[in-house]
Amino acid sequence: SPHLQFECLLAEHADVLDLVCQGRAHLGLLAAQPTYSGDIAHARVPASAEFGLFVARSHPLAALQTVATEDLARWRALRLSSVITSDTPSDELFVSGARCWTAPDYLLLLEMAVLGFGWAALPRQLVTWYDSGQLQELQLPGWPKHVPVDVVWSRQHQLRPVAAWLLDRLLESI
Numbered sequence: 001s002p003h004l005q006f007e008c009l010l011a012e013h014a015d016v017l018d019l020v021c022q023g024r025a026h027l028g029l030l031a032a033q034p035t036y037s038g039d040i041a042h043a044r045v046p047a048s049a050e051f052g053l054f055v056a057r058s059h060p061l062a063a064l065q066t067v068a069t070e071d072l073a074r075w076r077a078l079r080l081s082s083v084i085t086s087d088t089p090s091d092e093l094f095v096s097g098a099r100c101w102t103a104p105d106y107l108l109l110l111e112m113a114v115l116g117f118g119w120a121a122l123p124r125q126l127v128t129w130y131d132s133g134q135l136q137e138l139q140l141p142g143w144p145k146h147v148p149v150d151v152v153w154s155r156q157h158q159l160r161p162v163a164a165w166l167l168d169r170l171l172e173s174i
Helices: 013-021 068-073 106-113 122-128 159-169
Strands: 028-033 040-056 075-079 099-105 119-123 135-137 145-153
Touching: 013 028, 013 040, 013 145, 028 106, 040 106, 040 122, 040 159, 075 145, 099 106, 106 119, 106 122, 106 135, 119 122, 122 135
Parallel strands: 075 099, 075 119
Antiparallel strands: 028 145, 040 119, 040 135, 040 145
């Protein structure tokens, strides 16, 4: 209907939960968490996210056939600013004191990687849609990573009809 209002907010991990708890967002999508606070309802969506490690084709890491964690440690890491202490697909690759630059969302991380600022763990679908062939996926044992995705909503705020309809669509089998 043309009379419905819809606002899409970009947030990652803990920021999604904060927006839902505040009532600023009715639904949120994020990498599945092992536990949620009691005021957050959640359900697993049928699709998962697949993360790979990417650098600009001109970056020295792109010339390596296979990459080791030690190779990554020599170069700047690009990661989400909102999840420095949270579980992300690439946490095991970061060592204390590692050089890293941060950004608030994956699209900006992709742009930073395209510009050659460092390497990043990015959703492969995002790279497929937006990199225009400028990024190269690094070959590292254990990568790419498949990450289950949950939809979350607040138990404190009743879902409106459109949000309930969208929740049903998100939970349908693909």
